[in-house]
Amino acid sequence: MAQEKTVTLRTLRRMKKEGERIAMVTAYDYPSARLAEEAGTDIILVGDSLGMVVLGYDSTVPVTLEEMLHHTKAVTRGARRPLVVTDLPFLTAHLSKDDVLRAAGRLMQEGGARAVKIEGGEEVLSAVRSCVAAGIPVMAHIGLTPQSVHQLGGYLIQGRELESARRLIHEAKQLEEAGAFAVVLECVPEELAESIAQTVSIPVIGIGAGRGCDGQVLVYHDLLQYGAGSSPSFVKVFSQTGQSALSGLQSYVEEVRSGAFPSEEHVFPLKSGVLERLYGEGGDKDAGG
């Protein structure tokens, strides 16, 4: 059910404190944002997964700031209550402070986003601090960071070993200290995610990170099984949207071919008598009027 009040950083802080789980979903356009809002979603992420599920790239690396802006505008026109967060695209958080602020600033001023998400730990702390100091709320993202897929060697579970688990806990704490208002934990073992959620006081939003997180996020096209191809194994499919769209399209094609569509209720009749006068009255069909 949709609630009225706008979701803010304070709302999220209160939800964590009161043990109320946060529901976050990606959206990339106006209709999906409308539906996500109506379903009562707390946070909408304009994720750079856009590149893979909507634009057909084979990773999130090629996604540009202009593309993120274009889709952020569509989403913010469709959603009022949820907090809209947009991913900073590949490389952006590693540019100069000025360039980071310019990019994040455009997503907020032109796009209407109310926060940005930045992938990475230690190496993005200064970008996080710069944004926060400038009044740009930052959601952090650690664990499996898809923009580093070529560095990581695939979309692999992170934090399974002692050393990498320790590093993730440390990074979560550092990001909280740098001022991030929440952190996405992607593809890490459940016990580690739970312990991080208990360690930091900001909300931990999990994706493939188990049941101990303060909230969950999934890609829109994954949870609705809407033409995203094969989805990661942590995805639960909540509706067969692609199947339903396909059978609708098949029926349409069939009815166009058979002539069953359009039928009487889908056509506009001429005013009575006009047809007769068009070609009648002595055959002066070029007379006009």
Ligand SMILES: Nc1nc(=O)c2c([nH]1)NC[C@@H]1CN(c3ccc(C(=O)N[C@@H](CCC(=O)O)C(=O)O)cc3)CN21
């Ligand atoms: N449709 C879609 N859903 C996503 O969640 C998503 C994207 N695209 N694109 C950007 C990133 C890439 N993501 C991915 C992609 C694949 C796996 C995956 O297949 N993981 C394996 C685990 C591999 C291992 O065992 O280490 C899995 O079985 O889920 C995980 C996250 C998450 N993001």
Ligand SMILES: CC(C)C(=O)C(=O)O
């Ligand atoms: C999967 C989520 C966390 C994301 O970053 C995206 O959709 O781009």
Ligand SMILES: [Mg+2]
């Ligand atoms: Mg992303």
